[in-house]
Each structure stands twice: as C-alpha cells, then as structure tokens.
Amino acid sequence: ETGVTQSPTHLIKTRGQQVTLRCSSQSGHNTVSWYQQALGQGPQFIFQYYREEENGRGNFPPRFSGLQFPNYSSELNVNALELDDSALYLCASSLDSGFTDTQYFGPGTRLTVL
Amino acid sequence: GNSVTQMEGPVTLSEEAFLTINCTYTATGYPSLFWYVQYPGEGLQLLLKATKADDKGSNKGFEATYRKETTSFHLEKGSVQVSDSAVYFCALSSSSGNTPLVFGKGTRLSVIA
Numbered sequence: 001e002t003g004v005t006q007s008p009t010h011l012i013k014t015r016g017q018q019v020t021l022r023c024s025s026q027s028g029h030n031t032v033s034w035y036q037q038a039l040g041q042g043p044q045f046i047f048q049y050y051r052e053e054e055n056g057r058g059n060f061p062p063r064f065s066g067l068q069f070p071n072y073s074s075e076l077n078v079n080a081l082e083l084d085d086s087a088l089y090l091c092a093s094s095l096d097s098g099f100t101d102t103q104y105f106g107p108g109t110r111l112t113v114l
Numbered sequence: 115g116n117s118v119t120q121m122e123g124p125v126t127l128s129e130e131a132f133l134t135i136n137c138t139y140t141a142t143g144y145p146s147l148f149w150y151v152q153y154p155g156e157g158l159q160l161l162l163k164a165t166k167a168d169d170k171g172s173n174k175g176f177e178a179t180y181r182k183e184t185t186s187f188h189l190e191k192g193s194v195q196v197s198d199s200a201v202y203f204c205a206l207s208s209s210s211g212n213t214p215l216v217f218g219k220g221t222r223l224s225v226i227a
Contacts, residue, residue: 004157033214040219040220041219041220042118042203042205042217042218042219042220043158043203043215043217044217045214045215045216048214056212056214058214090157090158092157092158098210098211098212099207099208099211099212099213099214099215100146100207100210100211101211102160103160103215104157105150105157105158105159106157107155107156107157108157
C-alpha cells in the first residue's frame with residue numbers, strides 16, 4: 001500500500017500567477033481533503049472531494065478550486081495568487097466522505113508567492 | 115464555532131523526561147478529539163484519538179484522556195526520546211464526522227540527549 005504523495009515539493013510563484021498542486025491518494029480512498037498550513041499555524045480546511053464531486057468547503061475564496069480524478073489523483077488550483085497564499089498545502093485521503101475515517105496526509109507542497 | 119487552543123511552544127526536554135502538552139477545546143455537543151504529529155519533512159500522522167467523554171487514546175507510549183468537564187485533551191508521555199522531536203497538533207471534529215477537522219496551532223517539541 002503506497003502512501004499519499006504530493007508534487008511538487010516546493011514552488012515559487014509571483015503575485016497574480018496561477019498554480020496547480022497535485023496529490024495522489026492511497027489506492028481505494030474515495031475522498032481527498034486539502035488544507036492550507038501557514039507558517040506557525042495549524043492546517044486550515046480548504047475543501048473536500050468525494051468521488052469527483054466537491055463535498056464541503058472551508059472559508060476560502062472561489063479562486064481556490066479543485067479536481068479529483070478516477071485514478072485517485074487530485075489537483076488544487078489557485079488563481080490570481082496573493083502574497084498571503086504562501087503556505088504549506090497538504091492533501092489528505094480517506095476511505096469515505098466526511099471526517100470520521102482516519103485521514104492520511106501527504107508531505108505537502110510548500111508554495112512561496114513573491 | 116469550534117476551536118482548539120494548545121500550549122505555546124517550543125517545548126525542550128531532556129531524554130526520559132515527562133511530557134505534557136495541554137489542549138483545550140470549544141465545541142457544541144460531543145466532538146471527536148485527535149492528536150496528530152508532524153515529523154520534519156513529513157505529513158501529519160494520526161497519533162491517537164478519542165470519540166467520547168472519558169475515553170483514553172493511546173499510541174507509541176503517548177496518552178490523552180477526553181475530559182468533558184474541563185473540555186481538555188492533554189497529551190502525555192512518561193519518558194520522551196529524541197525521536198519524539200516533532201510538532202504536535204490537537205484537533206477536533208464533530209461527533210457526526212460531517213464537519214472538517216479544526217486544528218490548534220501546534221506545539222514544537224525538541225528532545226535533547
């Protein structure tokens with residue numbers, strides 16, 4: 001059983017650009033959740049996808065969007081990057097929708113916006 | 115809304131010392147409570163959890179007891195090792211599991227030999 005992987009590890013963008021971050025869930029996990037972890041803070045929930053449909057969203061603007069694919073991979077897209085978007089972005093996969101199942105986190109992608 | 119408050123870090127201990135990391139929460143009803151650990155360069159890993167009052171979660175020598183009367187879920191370990199150096203996060207979710215995890219800010223633990 002492979003773990004959750006994310007790519008790239010690090011990324012540097014400039015304000016106004018767009019970015020796509022990728023996550024590969026554990027095989028068989030139908031749910032992926034994305035979190036933003038600012039420096040010195042705990043992770044904050046962005047949104048969750050279950051079987052390719054958005055299944056809940058945190059307090060993030062629409063320029064944060066996502067996709068989930070049938071092969072257990074997913075993407076987080078951020079448009080019109082702002083300096084405050086600099087953070088570690090974590091994805092977590094789980095078997096079922098909601099948050100009762102254990103979530104398995106990837107190592108994260110560190111995004112720096114200049 | 116739901117929230118979690120953890121003790122500020124960093125915490126520095128000598129090997130074999132006793133560890134306590136305090137965590138208190140605010141939530142309606144009876145949330146599920148979790149401790150996650152983040153080792154350097156790695157993602158968060160679930161360390162332990164408790165889903166109802168007076169439950170004790172335990173794993174790898176760590177323990178935490180769900181105290182409804184004090185709305186607390188303090189993490190303890192009797193004898194820490196250098197390999198326990200990491201950032202520890204307390205988190206909660208509603209008992210129904212339909213609200214996302216809410217995390218505290220994390221507490222960095224450094225254990226020195």
